[in-house]
Amino acid sequence: MERDGLPCSEVVAAVCDALDAKGDALPLYLLRQSGFAVALPANACFGGCNLYGLDVRPGTCGRRGAIGAMRRCWASQAEPVCSVYEAANLDCLAVPLRQACELWGYGRAVVAELALPSPSTFTPAPGWCEEDARGYMVFEGPGDVDGRRVVLLRDVVQWIVKARRCPLRVAVKDMVSDLAATWAASWLYITVPGDHARAMREDDCFSGERSFWEQFAQDDTAASCGLLGLLYTMREHWGADGLPDADQVQRMGLQALESAAVRMDVAHALWGWGTVAVPATAADASPDALADWPALVAYRKANPGSDWGMGNQLDILRSELERRMDGRKETKSAALDAMAKELGQGSRQSLSKVLSTERKRAKQVASAATPRRCAMARR
Numbered sequence: 001m002e003r004d005g006l007p008c009s010e011v012v013a014a015v016c017d018a019l020d021a022k023g024d025a026l027p028l029y030l031l032r033q034s035g036f037a038v039a040l041p042a043n044a045c046f047g048g049c050n051l052y053g054l055d056v057r058p059g060t061c062g063r064r065g066a067i068g069a070m071r072r073c074w075a076s077q078a079e080p081v082c083s084v085y086e087a088a089n090l091d092c093l094a095v096p097l098r099q100a101c102e103l104w105g106y107g108r109a110v111v112a113e114l115a116l117p118s119p120s121t122f123t124p125a126p127g128w129c130e131e132d133a134r135g136y137m138v139f140e141g142p143g144d145v146d147g148r149r150v151v152l153l154r155d156v157v158q159w160i161v162k163a164r165r166c167p168l169r170v171a172v173k174d175m176v177s178d179l180a181a182t183w184a185a186s187w188l189y190i191t192v193p194g195d196h197a198r199a200m201r202e203d204d205c206f207s208g209e210r211s212f213w214e215q216f217a218q219d220d221t222a223a224s225c226g227l228l229g230l231l232y233t234m235r236e237h238w239g240a241d242g243l244p245d246a247d248q249v250q251r252m253g254l255q256a257l258e259s260a261a262v263r264m265d266v267a268h269a270l271w272g273w274g275t276v277a278v279p280a281t282a283a284d285a286s287p288d289a290l291a292d293w294p295a296l297v298a299y300r301k302a303n304p305g306s307d308w309g310m311g312n313q314l315d316i317l318r319s320e321l322e323r324r325m326d327g328r329k330e331t332k333s334a335a336l337d338a339m340a341k342e343l344g345q346g347s348r349q350s351l352s353k354v355l356s357t358e359r360k361r362a363k364q365v366a367s368a369a370t371p372r373r374c375a376m377a378r379r
Helices: 008-025 062-073 088-092 097-104 153-164 168-179 182-187 226-237 246-252 264-271 280-284 293-302 313-328 332-343 348-378
Strands: 150-152 188-190 260-263
Touching (some): 008 062, 008 097, 062 088, 150 264, 153 168, 153 260, 168 182, 182 188, 182 226, 260 264, 264 332, 293 313, 293 332, 313 332, 313 348, 332 348
Antiparallel strands (some): 150 260
């Protein structure tokens, strides 16, 4: 309402219409003071009170009751205010932040821009198979098959341990950190035995098998499902004791976690998994002829350790940093982190050092040139 200046009734009607149209694809949650938000229980009452207590007539509970109460309680108000006599639960309704942004423009989508490799130049890490007992490592969709390949997160984290020579808990911590963003869900898939991988859904449960009574518990927290559930379960079960073996996976009901996969090009952009063939011309290219950021990335990978001061490398580096920070799409630290990974530079500190060193060199050149110009002016 504040953004568009629309009447409350129109905004409420638009929100409720979207909830009706999307159905279960747009899940509703109930905030809890004691912990995580929970998926909206079917018996959550929104009918208010009457002389006999809570009004639990058909249509006053669950999703249908929530949308009906929104139309009834909010549309006639100057602001969305809920009467305690109508339904206290209504004030605690929530939707996923990502979908609120996509549908209604709430907040601001900050999507990391990754330098994804071309499928034609990318080679998976050794050991990757296009098909195994968990299913085909390809998701359905338009375009070439090579651009739709996925790799199991389990395999990637094991590769990180070997490639970086780090403990498993460190590799898992880094992976969770890189995936802890709302847009990361679009990179993730679930492999299906005998079929293509499918996109991960927000109702995919990763917490393992639950008892008969746990399946009907209202406090089945949202931490078990979707992206949040995946990251939570990774931290819980991929730790100091190593990855669970087949018997432990079966016993603890972690099949969903074992089937979680990520797009192959994203795995390379985030963690360096797999290799990209550098064009033969990149090694011999002149730093004066570099046209854009991808060209600089190819040049630096083909010529590691070469002088940053040659050609227009620094101009491209600064332009790319400004582009990523334009409109505060990313913070400077986040932008430098992503750029360092793409360049194979190691860390943002190394890029910051490059930029600061060149600034000092430019000042020294300018100060050295100033006396000569003054002397020439006196002559």
